[in-house]
Amino acid sequence: MAELFERITEYLSYPFVIYALIVGALVALCSSLLGVTLVLKRFSFIGDGLSHVAFGAMAVASVLNIKNEMPVVLAFTIISAILLLRTGQRARTKGDASVAMISVGALALGYLILNIFSSSGNLSGDVCTTLFGSTSILTLTDTEVWLSCILALLVVGIFVFFYNKIFSVTFDETFARATGTKAGIYNLIIATVVAVVIVLAMNLVGSLLISALIVFPALSAARVFKSFKAVTVCSVILSVSCALAGMLTSILTGWPVGSTIVAVDIVFYGIFTIAGFMGRLSAK
Amino acid sequence: MALLTCTDLSLGYEGRIIVQGLCFEVNSGDYLSIVGENGSGKSTLMRTVLGLQPPLSGKIETRDGLKLTEIGYLPQQTAVQKDFPASVTEVVMSGFCGRAGLRPFYNAAEKAEAASNLEKLGISNLAKRCYRELSGGQQQRVLLARALCATKKMILLDEPVSGLDPLVTNEMYEIIKDLNTHSEITVIMVSHDIDAAVKYSSHILHVGRDCFFGTRDEYLGSDRFALFGKGGSDNG
Ligand SMILES: Nc1ncnc2c1ncn2[C@@H]1O[C@H](COP(=O)(O)OP(=O)(O)OP(=O)(O)O)[C@@H](O)[C@H]1O
Ligand SMILES: [Mg+2]
Numbered sequence: 001m002a003e004l005f006e007r008i009t010e011y012l013s014y015p016f017v018i019y020a021l022i023v024g025a026l027v028a029l030c031s032s033l034l035g036v037t038l039v040l041k042r043f044s045f046i047g048d049g050l051s052h053v054a055f056g057a058m059a060v061a062s063v064l065n066i067k068n069e070m071p072v073v074l075a076f077t078i079i080s081a082i083l084l085l086r087t088g089q090r091a092r093t094k095g096d097a098s099v100a101m102i103s104v105g106a107l108a109l110g111y112l113i114l115n116i117f118s119s120s121g122n123l124s125g126d127v128c129t130t131l132f133g134s135t136s137i138l139t140l141t142d143t144e145v146w147l148s149c150i151l152a153l154l155v156v157g158i159f160v161f162f163y164n165k166i167f168s169v170t171f172d173e174t175f176a177r178a179t180g181t182k183a184g185i186y187n188l189i190i191a192t193v194v195a196v197v198i199v200l201a202m203n204l205v206g207s208l209l210i211s212a213l214i215v216f217p218a219l220s221a222a223r224v225f226k227s228f229k230a231v232t233v234c235s236v237i238l239s240v241s242c243a244l245a246g247m248l249t250s251i252l253t254g255w256p257v258g259s260t261i262v263a264v265d266i267v268f269y270g271i272f273t274i275a276g277f278m279g280r281l282s283a284k
Numbered sequence: 285m286a287l288l289t290c291t292d293l294s295l296g297y298e299g300r301i302i303v304q305g306l307c308f309e310v311n312s313g314d315y316l317s318i319v320g321e322n323g324s325g326k327s328t329l330m331r332t333v334l335g336l337q338p339p340l341s342g343k344i345e346t347r348d349g350l351k352l353t354e355i356g357y358l359p360q361q362t363a364v365q366k367d368f369p370a371s372v373t374e375v376v377m378s379g380f381c382g383r384a385g386l387r388p389f390y391n392a393a394e395k396a397e398a399a400s401n402l403e404k405l406g407i408s409n410l411a412k413r414c415y416r417e418l419s420g421g422q423q424q425r426v427l428l429a430r431a432l433c434a435t436k437k438m439i440l441l442d443e444p445v446s447g448l449d450p451l452v453t454n455e456m457y458e459i460i461k462d463l464n465t466h467s468e469i470t471v472i473m474v475s476h477d478i479d480a481a482v483k484y485s486s487h488i489l490h491v492g493r494d495c496f497f498g499t500r501d502e503y504l505g506s507d508r509f510a511l512f513g514k515g516g517s518d519n520g
Binding site for chain 1: 334336351353374435
């Protein structure tokens with residue numbers, strides 16, 4: 001035990017480990033903020049679709065040899081988010097199909113482009129990294145750290161400022177529209193923020209696992225808590241703790257960081273489900 | 285001038301006409317009941333008045349001063365998410381969302397108003413409860429409280445008593461009547477309960493193949509009431 005503790009403190013003395021933990025915590029925070037809204041607005045499928053789009057954009061950026069790919073991927077994902085939202089709104093039932101088309105299409109094309117044009121010697125390694133997250137996030141550049149911090153601040157700021165609107169539009173969009181809330185604009189804001197969160201989270205857990213980061217903490221919290229505020233606060237705390245625990249475990253064991261974090265999230269989902277069940281039993 | 289005037293209104297979806305030639309006006313302090321058979325377009329009329337869908341033709345005019353942010357609305361079926369974790373207070377407070385505009389947080393006056401609306405509807409004791417765990421009737425009252433928060437002038441209710449037991453139904457009608465007389469809120473209500481419509485309202489709009497609009501007394505004398513009203517009360 002003491003030995004373990006020593007190793008952790010040793011790791012923590014490296015600045016790049018600290019950076020990784022900070023970025024990881026911020027990503028977890030941002031992704032969990034919107035979880036409840038996304039799950040309940042049936043937007044989680046958009047989140048899933050967008051992550052595949054982000055993969056495609058990443059592939060194109062890396063083939064074009066763009067040094068700083070994050071802004072490119074970000075712009076591309078935001079535009080797709082807005083487009084997806086538009087098509088989803090115009091035809092409710094066709095929404096899912098168009099998301100599936102775009103997301104799978106982007107995934108396939110991205111892989112194809114990488115295969116044809118990439119000069120990298122370790123192609124399957126690269127792809128695996130983009131899909132499941134880097135085996136370690138200890139290689140973040142300074143720019144990436146700063147960009148992550150700024151984007152995270154932006155996401156939190158937008159969420160806090162529009163908290164009541166987001167609640168209202170998520171809870172009952174018809175009523176919100178009928179009483180003069182511009183629901184369209186807030187849907188747009190939500191979609192944009194999701195795009196930002198997805199690009200942020202790609203570094204950490206990879207594009208296939210982002211949905212897990214968004215969905216699990218919110219669903220866990222909703223098992224136990226009964227008000228929107230409590231669920232939001234709880235899912236943020238849960239998500240950040242799971243991310244930190246997952247990252248430390250991954251650093252110590254060498255397990256892939258994305259999967260480890262999601263595994264911790266799943267464990268806590270189980271715990272919260274049982275807790276919620278017990279709570280309801282004892283209430284009776 | 286009337287608070288709300290509709291002239292030669294045609295309603296429908298994607299070019300398919302459901303009701304046409306609708307003319308009516310609502311003055312401040314009126315209690316208008318909208319009656320008609322299932323599928324005759326009552327809810328569609330509500331949605332059109334609220335600007336949720338465009339009219340196929342015709343005009344809806346509101347007196348300047350009555351903005352969308354000043355109308356309260358209780359939908360027939362709330363597309364509320366089944367698993368949404370929200371407390372009653374949070375739901376009721378969301379009624380202020382439109383009125384608050386860009387202001388990010390609700391102020392103390394609004395909090396007090398929400399509390400007094402809960403009080404008015406006799407559900408102060410539910411304030412901390414989880415909305416999704418309430419009974420249908422309790423949920424209905426919460427949504428009415430939310431609608432009240434959204435307005436001081438006019439409230440649109442689409443079958444507010446569907447699914448409520450007779451006792452609570454009567455209570456609900458009394459509450460609405462009380463809002464109309466004491467809080468001076470103009471009420472537009474869709475209802476299948478002709479007896480109650482006749483008992484409480486000042487004006488009646490019958491939506492159907494040919495529409496009727498007039499005061500309660502005019503409606504009682506019309507042959508429309510003889511047909512629809514009698515049939516309705518026989519069944520219920
Ligand atoms: N979204 C929609 N798209 C197309 N047609 C619709 C839509 N909603 C309703 N309709 C049709 O419009 C007509 C009027 O519907 P509406 O809901 O206004 O009736 P209603 O008078 O409120 O009936 P009820 O008493 O059952 O509530 C119906 O024939 C219905 O099939
Ligand atoms: Mg209806």
